[in-house]
Amino acid sequence: MVRHMRYILILPGLITYIFFLIVPLGIMTVMSFFKPVWPGYKVEFTVSNYISYLTSPQFKTMLINTLYTSIGTAFICLVIGFPFAYCYTFKVKSQRAKNYITMFLLAPFLIDWTIRSVAWLSILGEGGVLNSLLLSSGLISKPLKILFTPAALFIIWVQTNLLFMIFPINLALGRLDPEMIDAARVLKAPPHRVIYDIIFKASLPGVICGFIFVFVNTISDYVTPALWAGGMQTLGLSVSTYASQFLWPQASAAGIILLVVCIIVLYILLKIVDIKKLVYE
Amino acid sequence: MKKSDIIAKIYMLIIFIVIYLPTIFLVILSFNDSPKILFPIKQLSMRWYTGQRELWQMNPSYIPIIHDWQFWNAVTNSIRVSGITAVLTCIIVTVTALTMRYRLVGRDILFYLFLLGFITPGALVGLGTVLMFSMLGVSITEWNMIAINTVYASSFGFILMMARFDPELMLYEQTAAALRVDPLRVYLHITLPLIKWEVLSAGIMGFLLSWGELIRNLWVARGTGVVSTFIYTQLTVYPLTTKWFAAGTIMTVVSIVGLLIMAELLSRGAK
Amino acid sequence: MGKIIQVRDLVKWYGKRVLALNKVSFEVDEGDFFVIIGPSGCGKSTLMKILAGVLDYDSGEVYIAGKNMKGVPPHKRDLSLMFESYALFPHMSVFDNIAFGLRMMGKDKEYIKRKVSEALALVGMSGFENRSPLELSGGQRQRVALARALVVEPKVLLLDEPISHVDYQLQRKLMEDFKVIHKKTGNTFVLTTHVQDHALTLADHMIVMNTGVIEQYGTPEEVYCKPKTVFAARFVGDINLIPGEVASKDGDMYIVKTEIGEFKSASSGEGHIKPGTRLAYGIRPQYVMVNKSIKNANYVKGKFVRNYYFGKYVECIFNVDGKAELKASVPPEEAINLKLEKEYTLCWDSGNTVLLEKPSVIEGLNIEEVIYGK
Numbered sequence: 001m002v003r004h005m006r007y008i009l010i011l012p013g014l015i016t017y018i019f020f021l022i023v024p025l026g027i028m029t030v031m032s033f034f035k036p037v038w039p040g041y042k043v044e045f046t047v048s049n050y051i052s053y054l055t056s057p058q059f060k061t062m063l064i065n066t067l068y069t070s071i072g073t074a075f076i077c078l079v080i081g082f083p084f085a086y087c088y089t090f091k092v093k094s095q096r097a098k099n100y101i102t103m104f105l106l107a108p109f110l111i112d113w114t115i116r117s118v119a120w121l122s123i124l125g126e127g128g129v130l131n132s133l134l135l136s137s138g139l140i141s142k143p144l145k146i147l148f149t150p151a152a153l154f155i156i157w158v159q160t161n162l163l164f165m166i167f168p169i170n171l172a173l174g175r176l177d178p179e180m181i182d183a184a185r186v187l188k189a190p191p192h193r194v195i196y197d198i199i200f201k202a203s204l205p206g207v208i209c210g211f212i213f214v215f216v217n218t219i220s221d222y223v224t225p226a227l228w229a230g231g232m233q234t235l236g237l238s239v240s241t242y243a244s245q246f247l248w249p250q251a252s253a254a255g256i257i258l259l260v261v262c263i264i265v266l267y268i269l270l271k272i273v274d275i276k277k278l279v280y281e
Numbered sequence: 282m283k284k285s286d287i288i289a290k291i292y293m294l295i296i297f298i299v300i301y302l303p304t305i306f307l308v309i310l311s312f313n314d315s316p317k318i319l320f321p322i323k324q325l326s327m328r329w330y331t332g333q334r335e336l337w338q339m340n341p342s343y344i345p346i347i348h349d350w351q352f353w354n355a356v357t358n359s360i361r362v363s364g365i366t367a368v369l370t371c372i373i374v375t376v377t378a379l380t381m382r383y384r385l386v387g388r389d390i391l392f393y394l395f396l397l398g399f400i401t402p403g404a405l406v407g408l409g410t411v412l413m414f415s416m417l418g419v420s421i422t423e424w425n426m427i428a429i430n431t432v433y434a435s436s437f438g439f440i441l442m443m444a445r446f447d448p449e450l451m452l453y454e455q456t457a458a459a460l461r462v463d464p465l466r467v468y469l470h471i472t473l474p475l476i477k478w479e480v481l482s483a484g485i486m487g488f489l490l491s492w493g494e495l496i497r498n499l500w501v502a503r504g505t506g507v508v509s510t511f512i513y514t515q516l517t518v519y520p521l522t523t524k525w526f527a528a529g530t531i532m533t534v535v536s537i538v539g540l541l542i543m544a545e546l547l548s549r550g551a552k
Numbered sequence: 553m554g555k556i557i558q559v560r561d562l563v564k565w566y567g568k569r570v571l572a573l574n575k576v577s578f579e580v581d582e583g584d585f586f587v588i589i590g591p592s593g594c595g596k597s598t599l600m601k602i603l604a605g606v607l608d609y610d611s612g613e614v615y616i617a618g619k620n621m622k623g624v625p626p627h628k629r630d631l632s633l634m635f636e637s638y639a640l641f642p643h644m645s646v647f648d649n650i651a652f653g654l655r656m657m658g659k660d661k662e663y664i665k666r667k668v669s670e671a672l673a674l675v676g677m678s679g680f681e682n683r684s685p686l687e688l689s690g691g692q693r694q695r696v697a698l699a700r701a702l703v704v705e706p707k708v709l710l711l712d713e714p715i716s717h718v719d720y721q722l723q724r725k726l727m728e729d730f731k732v733i734h735k736k737t738g739n740t741f742v743l744t745t746h747v748q749d750h751a752l753t754l755a756d757h758m759i760v761m762n763t764g765v766i767e768q769y770g771t772p773e774e775v776y777c778k779p780k781t782v783f784a785a786r787f788v789g790d791i792n793l794i795p796g797e798v799a800s801k802d803g804d805m806y807i808v809k810t811e812i813g814e815f816k817s818a819s820s821g822e823g824h825i826k827p828g829t830r831l832a833y834g835i836r837p838q839y840v841m842v843n844k845s846i847k848n849a850n851y852v853k854g855k856f857v858r859n860y861y862f863g864k865y866v867e868c869i870f871n872v873d874g875k876a877e878l879k880a881s882v883p884p885e886e887a888i889n890l891k892l893e894k895e896y897t898l899c900w901d902s903g904n905t906v907l908l909e910k911p912s913v914i915e916g917l918n919i920e921e922v923i924y925g926k
Contacts (some may be wrong), residue, residue, distance in 0.1 A: 102768035177637070179637050180639045180640070182604075182606035182626070182641075183633075183635055183640075184607075184652070185605075185626040185627055186604050186627075186631070187632070187652050187656055187700070188653055188656040189626045190627055191657045193656065198641060201643050202642060202643045203573070204643070
């Protein structure tokens with residue numbers, strides 16, 4: 001009886017997911033093969049949506065933009081976030097301090113994302129703080145143009161996503177047996193090898209998890225690159241553009257391509273480390 | 282204090298400051314009298330918070346935040362949506378994560394399903410939902426937003442919660458079962474109390490993720506929408522003024538206070 | 553032989569309340585097989601970790617090979633430590649775990665492969681090279697941890713409870729192997745355990761520890777036959793203890809008055825105990841004989857109330873006058889003839905007794921309380 005209970009318990013989650021995730025995705029997939037007839041579609045099988053999208057001149061640029069910004073952001077988050085997670089796990093002793101730090105890190109999330117991005121305007125803009133400081137101190141003669149370049153994108157994205165990287169790494173680090181580090185030191189491992197061979201490698205599932213989190217988050221966001229990186233187009237933008245013109249089949253096709261790209265990257269990442277190990281067993 | 286400890290703390294502080302940089306500026310600039318959101322501040326004032334009605338122009342960008350009833354509408358919506366999302370996320374994540382510990386047929390498939398839930402970019406989920414509901418002939422409501430956010434937050438929460446489960450948990454449950462306690466009681470008296478912090482954090486995650494989510498919500502927002510969509514659409518239509526910084530400041534204060542209280546409670550409750 | 557390890561007045565606090573090591577001082581000769589025995593929580597693991605350099609201490613001095621080890625990190629010390637908790641690297645295979653130390657020392661692949669195979673064969677785990685530590689049982693993990701510590705062949709090998717979760721046969725084999733390796737390499741072994749048999753079998757010298765202090769130092773014979781405190785006597789070998797008072801000294805013999813009679817105890821020749829001193833009169837069960845008569849004997853009558861079968865001998869409990877219980881180790885062929893609830897005469901040679909003045913090195917304990925188990 002208990003066995004069946006277990007399947008019943010899974011049901012609510014399963015149903016929600018099927019209804020609000022699988023079905024919409026399924027519809028989209030089907031739709032992507034229909035013929036677009038403005039303002040709707042005709043139920044007629046065609047691959048033209050995909051072909052025209054994939055061979056369009058912007059596609060290659062968009063793909064490259066998407067990949068390098070998202071993967072780049074993930075890497076930067078890793079480089080900045082891993083030491084932070086390390087310090088948090090090993091150097092902060094009291095649980096109370098840890099709680100407070102966590103809460104403080106979470107607070108900016110509740111401030112709306114749009115406003116936060118706008119705040120960066122005042123810092124990075126040509127009349128903004130950074131430029132005023134640099135100009136008045138004489139380090140540069142002309143204001144730096146940071147806004148509306150990819151640099152701004154990275155700054156904004158790293159700031160937003162850092163937490164997504166820190167959290168899973170924290171999780172993985174927390175599961176490490178601290179005596180393991182002592183054991184490595186006794187076995188003559190110098191400090192840098194302890195950090196790399198033991199700590200980093202053992203926390204790899206968490207690192208990959210964080211990488212995936214950041215990558216997915218950034219690939220999802222087509223608004224930020226468009227707004228702040230000088231109109232940079234990423235793959236998600238085409239979905240929105242087509243949809244705003246009611247070209248559903250083409251929007252669907254663009255969406256599926258985006259999903260495929262995501263899955264490919266994910267597959268590669270999961271090959272490095274099996275996340276299932278982090279989760280169960 | 283060892284040298285490495287000091288370096289560690291300085292590093293953490295620097296990262297902190299970087300994360301808070303926009304917030305700090307936002308707060309400072311919110312008191313700028315000028316509607317331009319740039320330095321230098323020539324005159325300080327509270328006009329963006331509580332201006333006088335006579336100073337209104339027809340441009341909603343100039344309405345002081347306290348008086349902007351649309352904004353507060355959006356806030357209420359946000360609280361409602363995020364709150365319900367939090368609760369649903371909690372339930373789904375907890376129940377499913379607990380059950381997934383056991384060997385089930387198709388457990389791996391379920392796992393990949395959850396994985397799909399958060400790697401699917403927001404645009405897809407949004408588009409798909411819009412298409413689906415228009416086909417069904419059902420209009421899109423707030424519940425769509427809640428559902429989509431729940432799916433997204435649950436995926437996150439599920440992975441993180443399963444990773445945080447104490448491997449001893451099953452042992453405790455089995456011990457209780459061996460003492461002839463029926464499964465429901467084991468669940469209520471043993472399992473749930475031992476994982477209450479994980480459950481709580483799943484709820485918090487649901488709340489925070491849905492609050493900050495823009496893309497997904499954009500596709501299914503109707504009416505005033507939630508805070509994130511409201512501000513976004515306002516800014517695409519009307520010019521940018523300092524008023525939004527005032528909004529941001531209020532949200533900052535509220536969230537910091539709220540989260541600090543939580544931190545204090547957690548510090549007392551947990552070990 | 554020089555002293556390879558010297559510890560002076562070592563003090564270690566955990567937080568503000570737990571005093572793990574209370575001015576511990578001892579020395580280890582080079583090439584010795586040194587055993588630290590003590591109950592759980594007495595500070596053995598703490599001591600080992602401090603020697604290895606992974607734990608910092610509050611005050612005192614630690615010298616290894618004559619050099620002060622203050623501030624010297626573990627990877628610069630020529631020693632190896634096997635952790636009580638094993639601390640295997642979960643993300644590496646068994647082979648990689650054991651090979652780790654050798655890799656850090658820069659040994660080449662052939663050498664590593666050979667050494668790891670030897671180590672695995674030694675602990676009886678050949679064939680486990682590619683397994684993950686997460687798949688192993690507790691005893692298997694312990695053996696991998698042991699192999700890992702052994703394979704680097706350090707000058708000082710520290711082993712913290714290395715064979716506690718291993719079955720009896722394997723324990724015996726490993727103990728013999730320890731002895732063989734120790735003799736062959738001539739390195740110093742320091743081993744902790746709470747099992748007295750291990751200590752007595754393996755040690756050249758040993759110390760008995762009790763909550764942060766050293767109760768006694770000596771060779772196994774010294775500690776076993778001439779314990780200096782009640783704690784040491786109890787912990788190393790089983791013993792009957794009766795509280796009593798020295799009545800007088802008759803030539804070589806002390807006369808001790810106890811609740812259950814007056815008994816003689818041969819003086820050990822060291823020191824002189826004043827009459828009137830309260831102490832514990834001790835006799836180990838294997839010296840207590842039933843229904844026999846020997847010279848220099850002490851006699852007492854007791855009722856046979858319980859017994860415990862140990863295979864090699866039977867432990868028989870005798871109740872004396874309702875005031876005390878004495879244990880005697882009786883060979884099985886004799887024990888068969890004993891009937892429960894009957895009274896028998898017990899006797900022992902005064903030369904086999906010990907007189908213990910101090911309950912423990914820890915000050916302020918009452919000897920009777922310690923005897924009766926506080």
